[in-house]
Amino acid sequence: MIAVKDGLITKGQKIASYNGHKEYDVVEVGIMYPNLMPTTCLTSGQIGYVICNMKTVKEASVGETLFEPSKRDIIVPFAAFTAIKPTVYAGLFPVETSEYDDLKEAVERLSLNDPSVTVTPDSSPALGLGWKIGFLGMLHMEVFTQRLDQEHDANVILTAPSVEYKAVIKDNETIRKKR
Incomplete structure (x- = not known):
């Protein structure tokens, strides 16, 4: 889904992503009414969809600013977007x-x-190839794995959850001697 803030976007146009630093060709634009309905263009104020030649899922991040490549110098990215840390x-x-x-x-x-x-x-070495996945919490992890099972019929092995932390050691002679 895309919200056009200024200008227009048409089929065949080149667009670029602000944070991803990549360029794409627009294959199709349209509105959802309630199904996908292709249109010739989306103009300022419209909400619709864009299909372009993105290669991976990670290129389509939420809150990404898309723009015409020639206008990179004057683009101000979407300010409300902040990455969530698991x-x-x-x-x-x-x-x-x-x-x-x-x-x-x-x-x-x-x-x-x-x-x-x-x-x-x-x-x-024991489990082979897999992924390290970051979640917002234990409930989020449970929901994600349940969706894998129910929606994709995936049988998975989930390792014990862990939490990354950073320790700041202040002036403490006892800790220094143990090192």
Whole structure:
């Protein structure tokens, strides 16, 4: 979904992403009424959809500012967008290594619907290839794994959750001696 703030966007036009620093060709524009209905253009004030040649799900981030590449110098990005930092991390691995590609597609689709999830590739000597996934909390992790099971029929191994932390050691002689 896209909200046009200024100007217009048409099929065949080149657009660029502000944070992603990439350029795309617009393949189709339209409105949702309630189904997708292609139009010739979207103008200022309209809300619709854009289909372009993005290669991965990660290129379509929520709050991204899209613009005409020649106007990069005058563009002010969407100010309300702030990246969410996960607090709980867990490893996600397929039960069968042959299911890796199907699980990868399922994880990408769910992470597209839920931008607060961070996904990074991971591997384990015992479990093989998988991902380290960041969640906002334990409930968020449970909901994500339930959706994997119910919507994509994915059998996964989820490692014990962990929390990253940073310790700041002030002047404490006891701790210094133990080091």
